[in-house]
Amino acid sequence: MALVVPRSVWKRFSNVSGFVRIWVPLLSPVPNRTVYSCIDPSIGLSDDQKEFQKIAFSFALNEMSPHMAEWDQKEIFPVETMRKAAQLGFGGIYVRPDVGGSGLSRVDTSIIFEALSTGCASTTAYISIHNMCAWMIDTFGSEEQRHMHCPKLCSMEKCASYCLTEPGSGSDAASLITTARRDGDSYVLNGSKAFISGGGDTDLYVLMCRTGDKGPKGISCLLVEKGTPGLSFGKKERKYLQFKLAEMATGLVAARLMVRNAAAALQEGRQDAVALCAMAKLFATDECFTICNQALQMHGGYGYLKDYAVQQFVRDIRVHQILEGTNEVMRMLISRNLLEE
Numbered sequence: 001m002a003l004v005v006p007r008s009v010w011k012r013f014s015n016v017s018g019f020v021r022i023w024v025p026l027l028s029p030v031p032n033r034t035v036y037s038c039i040d041p042s043i044g045l046s047d048d049q050k051e052f053q054k055i056a057f058s059f060a061l062n063e064m065s066p067h068m069a070e071w072d073q074k075e076i077f078p079v080e081t082m083r084k085a086a087q088l089g090f091g092g093i094y095v096r097p098d099v100g101g102s103g104l105s106r107v108d109t110s111i112i113f114e115a116l117s118t119g120c121a122s123t124t125a126y127i128s129i130h131n132m133c134a135w136m137i138d139t140f141g142s143e144e145q146r147h148m149h150c151p152k153l154c155s156m157e158k159c160a161s162y163c164l165t166e167p168g169s170g171s172d173a174a175s176l177i178t179t180a181r182r183d184g185d186s187y188v189l190n191g192s193k194a195f196i197s198g199g200g201d202t203d204l205y206v207l208m209c210r211t212g213d214k215g216p217k218g219i220s221c222l223l224v225e226k227g228t229p230g231l232s233f234g235k236k237e238r239k240y241l242q243f244k245l246a247e248m249a250t251g252l253v254a255a256r257l258m259v260r261n262a263a264a265a266l267q268e269g270r271q272d273a274v275a276l277c278a279m280a281k282l283f284a285t286d287e288c289f290t291i292c293n294q295a296l297q298m299h300g301g302y303g304y305l306k307d308y309a310v311q312q313f314v315r316d317i318r319v320h321q322i323l324e325g326t327n328e329v330m331r332m333l334i335s336r337n338l339l340e341e
Contacts, residue, residue, distance in 0.1 A: 041114060049111055052104075055088060056115035064119025071120065077201040078123055083156045085127065090116070092154030093131050095138045099146050100154035129197050133160035133206045136221070145223065149204060158203040163193040163224075173208060174216045180209040187211075187222060189230070200233040202226065241298070248291045255284035275337035282330040285320040292317050 042050050063081055071078055085091065093109045095101025104112075109131070117124040134153040138146055152158040169175040178191025189209060196205075205224040212218030224231060262280035265273040292313040296303035303310050321327050 041111075045111065049108060052108070053111050053115050056090070056112045057118065059085060059088060059090075060116050060119025064116065064123060068120040068123075071123065077126075077198065078120075079156075079159065079201070082123065082127060082130075082159070085116070086154065086156035089154075090127060091130065091156040092134045092138075092150065095131075095134050095150055095154055099138060099150035101134070101138065101150065102154075126197050129162050130156070130160050133162050133204070136162075136206055137223070140221070141223075149223070153204070159198060159201070160204040160206060161196050161198045161202045163196050163199075163205050163207040165193060165195045167192060167194050173219065174214075176208060176210060176219065178207070178209045180211050180220060180222055182211075189222070189224070205231075244294065244298070248294055251287045251291055255280075255287045258283050272337070275334055278325075278330040278333040281325065282327050282334070285317070285327060289314070289317045289321060 042053060045053065063084055067078065067081070070076065082091075089102040089104075090112060092099075092101035093104050093112060094106060095103070097103040113124055113128050116127065130153065134150055137149050137153070141149070149158075153160055164173055164176070166176050166178060168177065176191075178189065178193065180187040180189050189207070191209065193199075193207070199205075203226045205226070207222050207224050208219055209222055210218050211220040258276075258280040262273070262276040265276045270276075292310065296310045296314050299308060299310055302308055305311065
């Protein structure tokens with residue numbers, strides 16, 4: 001199916017005027033018929049949102065997905081592909097247009113990132129971080145900084161990284177110890193950062209550091225360009241035990257949100273409530289069993305002892321994959337909704 005994007009939509013996220021024709025797969029094999037599904041990503045979107053969603057899906061399919069495995073295996077940072085994405089306006093999605101941004105909303109941004117992630121989730125994750133860096137400069141930087149950095153970031157001629165995490169502090173930003181001391185017209189930085197997406201391959205580092213007292217009010221943000229004297233990079237990290245904890249916590253929150261979403265659908269009497277409830281039961285019980293099982297594994301042999309509650313959590317959660325309708329039944333309910341004529 002050929003998609004013709006109107007000038008009014010296209011100009012919002014591209015410097016190319018006129019019309020563009022791209023190829024996207026049909027959402028339904030039956031022409032002239034609308035098929036509703038509980039996982040249809042375009043449900044509830046405006047016409048404009050559907051248009052740039054299709055563009056993002058097409059880019060993911062043609063420019064990202066074919067190379068995803070190679071990028072991962074060879075640890076390639078696909079700058080040229082990301083610059084192609086930037087030509088569609090994906091380098092500064094919610095940056096103001098006067099410095100090269102697309103000026104879209106955060107909801108628009110989430111739609112685009114969801115579509116791009118179908119091609120390569122890790123590359124999309126970096127693009128999202130780059131967008132955040134560009135937005136920070138656009139929002140909090142001086143006019144001089146905005147016009148100096150944002151145009152090149154929005155085109156991804158230059159790429160940015162966000163530098164918060166340190167070897168001794170993570171999401172608790174208030175505990176960071178990297179310092180910046182004023183020296184005339186410059187700052188002298190002293191410290192180290194860890195787990196920086198794109199670190200070593202990017203051009204600009206949006207760096208959080210301490211310029212004042214302890215606590216969050218003593219933290220400032222400096223822009224550090226690649227090539228700055230004293231800036232060096234360590235080896236690429238292989239993800240430690242703390243990342244497993246992060247994954248477990250993320251799965252837990254995702255399960256909670258699915259349950260709440262299903263509950264709201266049920267309360268509102270929506271037509272997709274049965275499928276969403278089945279999804280929530282399937283996902284939450286499977287995910288929580290996985291979390292408890294991984295927690296037991298972290299305890300090693302001690303995890304099997306009754307001295308530790310984790311073994312009981314594993315036993316107790318396992319039955320929930322069976323009772324109140326087995327998870328196989330949940331899969332049947334979900335698939336039935338997807339395949340309904």
